[in-house]
Amino acid sequence: MISLLAAPAAPKAGTASNPPPAATKAVGPTTAQLQVAERLVGPALTDGHAYSRLTELTDGVGARLAGSEASEASVQWALRSFKADGVKAWTEPVKVPHWIRGEERAELLPSDRFRGHSLQVMALGGSVETPPEGITADVVEVSSIEELTALGDRVKGRIVFFNHTMKEAEDYGRFAGLRGHGPSVAAKAGAVATLVRSLATASLSTPHTGSTRFDDGVAPIPAASVTVEGAELLHRVLANGGSARVHVVLGCKNLPDADSFNVVAEVKGSAKPEEIVLLGAHLDSWDVGSGAHDDGAGVVMVMEAARLIARQKPAPRRTVRVVLFMNEENGLRGARAYAEAHAAELPRHVAAMEMDAGGGRPLGVALRAGEGASELVQPWLSPLAALGAGKLMSGEAGGADLSPMVSAQVPFFVVRVDSSRYFDVHHTHADTLDKVDPEALAKSTAAVAWTAYAFADMPTTLARPTAPPTAPSLVAPPSQGTPPAPAPGAVKPATH
């Protein structure tokens, strides 16, 4: 066990050598608070509770796209789990899109230059189906929406293939718009279908799904992701003026909206229960794999934080509220429903975090808050030093499910985790429990538990961030699926 009491920055206020700080000066945790840190971090590291919970969610419930029966099973699982933990929990209604996958296959048709090849594809959430016999058309490759627009009429009747150069996790925000919005632009230009290169940092012929959204007034066209290998093949065939003809069959469907729920749980504050520290993660996943990293890991981290904090007596000053959002992946309906239902309370949300970047080890803490926030928070990170996460990180905290709270100027924080391998499996059949390292998950869980407690129990609260310069772009695109659009000074796009 790691001793946290040895960590620096535990001022004994009031002694001669350490006079009580002025109200404006940052005050770190007291000895009693550092003892709480021990009681949160120790069990998080040794109990294995978060990983057991993740096993229940991934193996027991599995893939849980919003609107599916499995997503409702995940809601019931979360309620049962909070109850077992002694944490008060309830559901709040959300109407969600209901999209289902069907048959999906594609092939590069033979030409006089090469034999045919099958292409591994997955429909993008929100895509419409092809006719039963499929669509056959020539392929045109583009690497940006601007390039697509510049093609004008040459797109008509074609399958638009969006290629890109994603290499590492940090590239996700740059290229996610090709998937999220590219098919809509292609449809408007007269394309008959689209193939989007998977947003991936590794591939063993694994297509990566994700959501796409068609603008109002645009007739949707079938849209699928294609593997990195398939994209490279198409690129080689099309290079130097070559042509490629592809046949694609998709059986996916958009059904009427379904009834679903956010799951909300809380540990009431002992002194200022009206002030809320929100811990978020999303309960839904894509319909493939079992959503272990995305976002089962985040779900069990925030649940475990609540379980451990609920055991502390007295409770922290402020209320710790966990929100398991529904429908982050293909609609953000849960995020919007929460912000609307709790609009009157948002001015009293003193800090909010969303854990949605996988179950990697913790690296540090990032903030999005007003002036003086870094100085205020830094002394409280000492208990994270032994976890390798005791530093404030550059870039702003945020998250797709928090985006509707930006306009209410809610301060955000996040425990950044190592996401360097997250996009190897993100939105694929391979996002399964075996990809999650129990030790890394335990460490990040410990970091979340202490950070949440610290924000709920520190003497003062974070200054609220200034009015958002780019709020509309933060709200528009759905999902870690499609993260908030990067913009200078805006909330850093989360890595999902």
Ligand SMILES: [Zn+2]
């Ligand atoms: Zn996610």
